[in-house]
Amino acid sequence: GEDVEQSLFLxxxxxxxxxxxxxxxxxxxxxxxxxxxxxxAGLQLLTYIFSNMDMKQDQRLTVLLNKKDKHLSLRIADxxxxxxxxxxxxxxxxxxxxxxxFGAGTQVVVTP
Amino acid sequence: xxxxxxxxxxxxxxxxxxxxxxCTQDMNHNYMYWYRQDPGMGLKLIYYxxxxxxxxxxxxxxxxxxSRSTTEDFPLRLELAAPSQTSxxxxxxxxxxxxxxxxxxxxxxxxxTVL
Numbered sequence: 001g002e003d004v005e006q007s008l009f010l011x012x013x014x015x016x017x018x019x020x021x022x023x024x025x026x027x028x029x030x031x032x033x034x035x036x037x038x039x040x041a042g043l044q045l046l047t048y049i050f051s052n053m054d055m056k057q058d059q060r061l062t063v064l065l066n067k068k069d070k071h072l073s074l075r076i077a078d079x080x081x082x083x084x085x086x087x088x089x090x091x092x093x094x095x096x097x098x099x100x101x102f103g104a105g106t107q108v109v110v111t112p
Numbered sequence: 113x114x115x116x117x118x119x120x121x122x123x124x125x126x127x128x129x130x131x132x133x134x135c136t137q138d139m140n141h142n143y144m145y146w147y148r149q150d151p152g153m154g155l156k157l158i159y160y161x162x163x164x165x166x167x168x169x170x171x172x173x174x175x176x177x178x179s180r181s182t183t184e185d186f187p188l189r190l191e192l193a194a195p196s197q198t199s200x201x202x203x204x205x206x207x208x209x210x211x212x213x214x215x216x217x218x219x220x221x222x223x224x225t226v227l
Contacts, residue, residue, distance in 0.1 A: 033215060033216075040221075041220065041221070042116075042202055042218035042219055042220050042221050043155075043202070043204075043216075043218045044218070045215040045216075048215060088154060088155070090216075098143050098160070098162060098206070099157065099160065099170070100145070100157075100216060102147075102154045102155040103154055104153055104154035105153075105154050
Protein backbone atom coordinates (compact mmCIF):
# COMPACT_ATOMS: atom_id res chain seq x y z
CA GLY A 1 0.00 0.00 0.00
CA GLU A 2 1.00 3.58 -0.34
CA ASP A 3 1.71 5.44 2.88
CA VAL A 4 3.36 8.63 4.01
CA GLU A 5 6.60 7.37 5.51
CA GLN A 6 9.05 8.90 7.95
CA SER A 7 12.07 7.77 9.90
CA LEU A 8 11.05 7.18 13.49
CA PHE A 9 13.85 8.74 15.52
CA LEU A 10 16.47 11.46 15.29
CA UNK A 11 19.00 12.51 17.90
CA UNK A 12 20.74 15.86 17.44
CA UNK A 13 23.03 18.02 19.50
CA UNK A 14 21.93 21.47 20.57
CA UNK A 15 23.09 24.06 18.07
CA UNK A 16 23.38 21.58 15.18
CA UNK A 17 20.93 21.35 12.28
CA UNK A 18 18.21 18.69 12.24
CA UNK A 19 16.92 17.15 9.04
CA UNK A 20 13.70 15.16 9.14
CA UNK A 21 12.73 13.21 6.05
CA UNK A 22 9.40 12.09 4.63
CA UNK A 23 8.22 10.35 1.49
CA UNK A 24 4.70 10.95 0.28
CA UNK A 25 2.35 9.16 -2.05
CA UNK A 26 0.63 11.41 -4.52
CA UNK A 27 2.25 12.68 -7.68
CA UNK A 28 -0.50 15.17 -8.55
CA UNK A 29 -1.08 18.54 -6.98
CA UNK A 30 -0.63 18.25 -3.28
CA UNK A 31 -0.23 20.30 -0.16
CA UNK A 32 2.39 18.95 2.24
CA UNK A 33 2.55 19.91 5.88
CA UNK A 34 4.90 19.62 8.82
CA UNK A 35 3.36 19.45 12.28
CA UNK A 36 4.98 19.46 15.71
CA UNK A 37 3.58 17.54 18.68
CA UNK A 38 4.92 18.20 22.14
CA UNK A 39 4.27 15.68 24.95
CA UNK A 40 0.62 15.53 25.99
CA ALA A 41 -0.45 18.08 23.38
CA GLY A 42 -2.18 18.15 20.03
CA LEU A 43 -0.50 18.85 16.72
CA GLN A 44 0.58 22.33 15.76
CA LEU A 45 1.30 23.40 12.20
CA LEU A 46 4.91 24.43 11.58
CA THR A 47 4.88 25.06 7.87
CA TYR A 48 3.47 23.84 4.59
CA ILE A 49 4.47 23.74 0.95
CA PHE A 50 2.55 23.27 -2.25
CA SER A 51 3.82 20.70 -4.71
CA ASN A 52 4.70 23.31 -7.38
CA MET A 53 7.40 24.71 -5.08
CA ASP A 54 10.91 23.36 -4.49
CA MET A 55 11.75 25.13 -1.27
CA LYS A 56 10.22 27.22 1.43
CA GLN A 57 12.07 28.98 4.22
CA ASP A 58 10.55 30.34 7.40
CA GLN A 59 13.01 31.60 10.01
CA ARG A 60 14.89 28.49 11.28
CA LEU A 61 12.79 26.12 9.18
CA THR A 62 13.57 25.12 5.61
CA VAL A 63 11.35 22.75 3.64
CA LEU A 64 12.79 21.04 0.57
CA LEU A 65 10.64 19.17 -1.92
CA ASN A 66 11.90 16.68 -4.50
CA LYS A 67 8.86 15.99 -6.66
CA LYS A 68 10.57 13.36 -8.78
CA ASP A 69 11.32 11.20 -5.74
CA LYS A 70 8.23 12.36 -3.76
CA HIS A 71 10.60 13.29 -0.96
CA LEU A 72 10.02 16.05 1.56
CA SER A 73 12.44 17.24 4.21
CA LEU A 74 12.34 19.67 7.10
CA ARG A 75 15.57 21.28 8.22
CA ILE A 76 15.71 23.01 11.58
CA ALA A 77 18.71 25.28 11.92
CA ASP A 78 20.40 25.87 15.29
CA UNK A 79 18.31 23.20 17.00
CA UNK A 80 17.26 24.05 20.54
CA UNK A 81 16.08 21.87 23.44
CA UNK A 82 12.58 23.28 22.87
CA UNK A 83 12.62 21.61 19.46
CA UNK A 84 12.46 18.19 21.13
CA UNK A 85 9.11 16.80 19.97
CA UNK A 86 7.50 14.47 17.48
CA UNK A 87 7.30 15.84 13.96
CA UNK A 88 4.65 14.64 11.53
CA UNK A 89 4.50 15.16 7.83
CA UNK A 90 1.07 15.11 6.23
CA UNK A 91 -0.23 15.12 2.69
CA UNK A 92 -3.47 16.58 1.38
CA UNK A 93 -3.78 15.55 -2.25
CA UNK A 94 -6.17 17.61 -4.35
CA UNK A 95 -7.75 14.53 -5.90
CA UNK A 96 -8.78 13.42 -2.41
CA UNK A 97 -8.59 16.76 -0.69
CA UNK A 98 -9.72 17.06 2.84
CA UNK A 99 -8.53 13.53 3.66
CA UNK A 100 -5.13 14.20 5.15
CA UNK A 101 -2.63 11.35 5.23
CA PHE A 102 -0.20 11.51 8.15
CA GLY A 103 3.15 9.83 8.57
CA ALA A 104 3.92 7.92 11.77
CA GLY A 105 6.01 10.79 13.15
CA THR A 106 9.71 11.32 13.82
CA GLN A 107 10.75 11.70 17.43
CA VAL A 108 13.49 14.33 17.67
CA VAL A 109 15.60 14.37 20.81
CA VAL A 110 17.92 17.32 21.32
CA THR A 111 20.88 16.69 23.59
CA PRO A 112 22.98 19.40 25.30
CA UNK B 113 -11.58 32.23 19.19
CA UNK B 114 -11.25 29.15 21.37
CA UNK B 115 -10.35 27.06 18.32
CA UNK B 116 -11.07 23.35 18.66
CA UNK B 117 -12.16 22.18 22.09
CA UNK B 118 -12.57 18.59 23.25
CA UNK B 119 -14.13 17.09 26.34
CA UNK B 120 -13.35 15.17 28.43
CA UNK B 121 -9.55 15.30 28.64
CA UNK B 122 -9.28 11.92 30.32
CA UNK B 123 -11.65 8.99 30.74
CA UNK B 124 -11.49 5.43 31.96
CA UNK B 125 -14.18 3.07 30.69
CA UNK B 126 -15.00 -0.51 31.52
CA UNK B 127 -15.33 -3.01 28.70
CA UNK B 128 -18.80 -2.77 27.18
CA UNK B 129 -19.54 0.75 28.37
CA UNK B 130 -20.44 3.55 25.97
CA UNK B 131 -19.45 7.18 25.83
CA UNK B 132 -19.45 10.25 23.62
CA UNK B 133 -16.36 12.34 22.99
CA UNK B 134 -17.33 15.93 22.38
CA CYS B 135 -15.69 18.24 19.85
CA THR B 136 -16.59 21.85 19.11
CA GLN B 137 -14.96 24.44 16.87
CA ASP B 138 -15.77 28.13 16.65
CA MET B 139 -13.99 28.92 13.39
CA ASN B 140 -16.95 28.15 11.12
CA HIS B 141 -14.96 25.36 9.48
CA ASN B 142 -16.77 22.98 7.18
CA TYR B 143 -14.39 20.06 7.52
CA MET B 144 -14.04 18.19 10.80
CA TYR B 145 -12.12 15.03 11.63
CA TRP B 146 -11.63 12.43 14.32
CA TYR B 147 -8.27 10.70 14.65
CA ARG B 148 -6.87 8.21 17.08
CA GLN B 149 -3.22 8.04 18.03
CA ASP B 150 -1.94 4.85 19.56
CA PRO B 151 1.29 4.94 21.60
CA GLY B 152 4.32 5.55 19.39
CA MET B 153 2.15 5.65 16.28
CA GLY B 154 0.86 8.24 13.89
CA LEU B 155 -2.69 9.42 13.42
CA LYS B 156 -5.36 7.19 11.98
CA LEU B 157 -8.51 8.77 10.59
CA ILE B 158 -11.70 7.39 12.15
CA TYR B 159 -14.41 9.57 10.58
CA TYR B 160 -14.62 12.91 8.89
CA UNK B 161 -17.30 15.38 7.86
CA UNK B 162 -17.36 17.90 5.02
CA UNK B 163 -20.29 19.83 6.43
CA UNK B 164 -23.37 19.63 8.59
CA UNK B 165 -25.33 16.49 7.85
CA UNK B 166 -22.51 14.81 5.92
CA UNK B 167 -20.13 12.26 7.39
CA UNK B 168 -17.88 9.59 5.93
CA UNK B 169 -15.70 6.76 7.16
CA UNK B 170 -11.97 7.05 7.46
CA UNK B 171 -9.39 4.31 7.82
CA UNK B 172 -10.54 2.80 11.16
CA UNK B 173 -14.29 3.43 11.66
CA UNK B 174 -15.30 0.14 13.26
CA UNK B 175 -16.65 0.53 16.80
CA UNK B 176 -17.38 4.23 16.36
CA UNK B 177 -20.20 6.44 15.18
CA UNK B 178 -20.43 10.14 14.46
CA SER B 179 -23.04 12.76 13.71
CA ARG B 180 -22.82 16.33 12.45
CA SER B 181 -26.04 18.17 13.13
CA THR B 182 -24.36 21.60 13.29
CA THR B 183 -21.26 23.18 11.76
CA GLU B 184 -19.72 23.61 15.20
CA ASP B 185 -20.11 20.16 16.76
CA PHE B 186 -18.80 16.74 15.74
CA PRO B 187 -19.28 14.20 18.54
CA LEU B 188 -17.72 10.74 18.39
CA ARG B 189 -19.68 7.90 19.93
CA LEU B 190 -18.11 4.69 21.24
CA GLU B 191 -20.54 1.84 21.69
CA LEU B 192 -19.46 -1.29 23.62
CA ALA B 193 -15.96 -0.07 24.45
CA ALA B 194 -13.12 -2.56 23.95
CA PRO B 195 -9.50 -2.51 25.18
CA SER B 196 -8.40 -2.00 21.55
CA GLN B 197 -10.00 1.43 21.71
CA THR B 198 -7.54 2.60 24.36
CA SER B 199 -5.91 5.55 22.63
CA UNK B 200 -5.64 9.31 22.46
CA UNK B 201 -8.39 10.82 20.34
CA UNK B 202 -7.89 14.06 18.47
CA UNK B 203 -10.52 16.17 16.82
CA UNK B 204 -9.47 18.57 14.06
CA UNK B 205 -11.09 21.04 11.70
CA UNK B 206 -10.17 22.91 8.56
CA UNK B 207 -11.75 25.51 6.35
CA UNK B 208 -11.23 25.49 2.61
CA UNK B 209 -11.93 28.29 0.16
CA UNK B 210 -11.59 27.44 -3.50
CA UNK B 211 -8.04 26.43 -4.29
CA UNK B 212 -6.50 28.00 -1.24
CA UNK B 213 -5.64 25.86 1.65
CA UNK B 214 -6.05 25.93 5.35
CA UNK B 215 -4.28 23.73 7.80
CA UNK B 216 -5.98 21.38 10.18
CA UNK B 217 -6.46 22.84 13.64
CA UNK B 218 -6.26 20.24 16.37
CA UNK B 219 -7.92 19.97 19.73
CA UNK B 220 -5.88 19.03 22.81
CA UNK B 221 -6.97 15.40 22.72
CA UNK B 222 -8.94 12.99 24.89
CA UNK B 223 -6.97 10.21 26.55
CA UNK B 224 -9.20 7.15 26.81
CA THR B 225 -8.40 3.94 28.66
CA VAL B 226 -10.65 0.88 28.41
CA LEU B 227 -10.13 -1.72 31.14
